[in-house]
Amino acid sequence: MAACCSVVCCAEETDSDKAAIVQFSNGCVRNADRLDFSMYKSTDEKNPRRKNRRMLVAESDRLSYVGNNFGAASLKCNNLCKYYVGVLNKQTMQMEVHSAQLFNMQPVIPGETADTANPQDTTQTYRDKVDSLIEAFGTNKQKRALSSRRLNQVGSDALHEAVARAANTVIDQKGLEALQQEVAETSSQGDMALHLPPCNADADKPEDVYSFDSLLSPAEFEALEEAGSKMAALTSEELQKMRDGEGRSCVVRLLERMPAEGEARDKKSRCAFYISLLLKLQRQRSINLKFGQEEGCPRIIQNKLLRTFTAETFKDGRVQNMVSSSMRVKIAAYCLALMLHMDHMTADLTLLHRDLGITEAKMIEVAKSMGLTLNKQPRVKAEDAALRDDHREASLVLPLVKYDQFMERRKRKKML
Structure with missing residues (x-):
């Protein structure tokens, strides 16, 4: 059975009788027995503000520590709370309760002084003086x-x-003239060049200009196997529903033109699923970590979308992934590059800009920035209204086309 103890009230204590509780600012003391503690008090007993000042000094073989109950380095909790320490006498099982003070022990390095400010310093500006008052x-x-x-x-x-x-x-490495030339070339291309896929303009084959591996790495392409097989298994009714309601006409067109079997069919189905995710991302304002889970999006693809096509912002007390206007341009460029690989280096810009929800002028600007050749499809007779329109096409032909920068000038309205 556990022994019980009783609490004994001590006589009235003075400030000099208070126990000291110390904490070290630079770590924990392993061997407290090797420290030599000394307590000093103010000699000005008549001043009510100074007579309670105490200084605790702890000396060891390597370093000395000093703690005060006054000044800037003192703990403010001594003025807000009262602390007590219980001392248990194991023979009589009586506990004596004593008042206590807390001291923050800081190391004192020889050669360094705590007060570095010069009260007679006249070089301080008005801003510095106000900061000191604050x-x-x-x-x-x-x-x-x-x-x-x-x-x-x-x-x-x-x-x-x-x-x-x-x-x-x-x-020093490149020289001033070379840098000025590079800046001129970059400014002529515009800010849109920052959001284009990696381009190899000196490639020998059109397929190597915008490399497929830079759009989808082998690991990411492998992770799309299951989702691509589901896209390849869609029926004609499901494709029609996708075309009418979800705004993914270019994806439907890729699925309708897939080969019957082989690696080309598997590649097209995987890319069609990835493009459908980009189209869905394009119409979002902000996305969360659950994006794409309903469609069966792999985790590696989800991380790629968040990392490549979103910008982190701090809003409402938390970090959010936002799809900014510049990121929408980047999504359009990557969709266009993938569609070039899917359809013999040719893509329908009209279907793509409608699915992306951007203007045709912006889509043409993206295609020109990528150095693609623009042309129009001949008008055909068809029941579908979308096919009767004049569709613009973009094709990748070597060498890439360099378009002159066009600066639009708005006409001034005549004053009546």
């Missing part, structure tokens, strides 16, 4: 704002220095 007498909100501003200032200075060093290194 540090001493400001509210918690003002102190947080001051800390945030200083962190941003340090980060901005470090960024400027890193950019300057990188710029000087690049200028």
